[in-house]
Amino acid sequence: MIKTYRLELLNALRPQFTLLQKCRPTNNVDPIMLISMLPRIRSRCIRWRLGWFSGEIPKPCHCGATITKKHPIQCRHFHSHLSISFATTDDPLFFLLNRLPSQPPRARLCINCWKRSWPNICTLLLEMEYLQHPTHVEPTDTDTHDPFFLWIDRHAHFRPAPSSLPPSAHLM
Numbered sequence: 001m002i003k004t005y006r007l008e009l010l011n012a013l014r015p016q017f018t019l020l021q022k023c024r025p026t027n028n029v030d031p032i033m034l035i036s037m038l039p040r041i042r043s044r045c046i047r048w049r050l051g052w053f054s055g056e057i058p059k060p061c062h063c064g065a066t067i068t069k070k071h072p073i074q075c076r077h078f079h080s081h082l083s084i085s086f087a088t089t090d091d092p093l094f095f096l097l098n099r100l101p102s103q104p105p106r107a108r109l110c111i112n113c114w115k116r117s118w119p120n121i122c123t124l125l126l127e128m129e130y131l132q133h134p135t136h137v138e139p140t141d142t143d144t145h146d147p148f149f150l151w152i153d154r155h156a157h158f159r160p161a162p163s164s165l166p167p168s169a170h171l172m
C-alpha cells in the first residue's frame with residue numbers, strides 16, 4: 001500500500017521535475033546505491049543524478065562558457081565518448097546510469113558493454129569533478145582492481161565451460 005502510494009506520488013511529481021523525468025519510472029532503490037564501486041565514483045554518480053555538478057555558484061568551463069547542467073555534455077562530447085547517439089537522449093550519462101543493472105549480468109555482451117562504458121563514465125565524471133573543484137587531487141588507488149569490474153564480471157568467473165552445458169542452456 002505504501003509502495004503504491006509512493007509510485008502514485010512519483011508519477012504525479014514527474015511532470016514537474018526535469019530530473020525526475022530522466023530517472024527510472026520506479027520507486028526501487030537506485031542500483032547506484034547497491035553496486036560495488038569506489039565511494040568517490042558513487043558520490044559523482046549521485047551528484048550527476050541530482051544535477052549538483054553545475055554547482056550553486058556559476059563557474060567557468062575550460063572553454064570560457066559558464067558551466068550549466070547541459071553545457072559539459074556538449075563541450076566535453078559526452079555522446080561520442082559514451083557512444084550514444086543524439087537521437088537517443090540529450091543526457092547520455094544519465095541514460096547509462098539509468099541502465100545500470102541491479103544484479104551482475106550474465107550475458108557476455110552486456111558485461112563487455114559495461115566494461116567498455118564504465119571507464120569512460122568515470123573519466124567524464126572526474127572531468128566534472130575538476131571543473132567543479134579545480135584544486136581537487138584525485139587519490140592514487142593502492143588496489144588496482146576496480147570494484148565495479150569485479151562486480152560486473154562476477155558471473156563470468158563462475159560460468160561453466162560451454163561444452164559442459166546442455167544445448168538449450170546457450171539460449172538463456
Ligand SMILES: [Zn+2]
Nearest residue numbers: 061062063075
Ligand atoms: Zn565548455
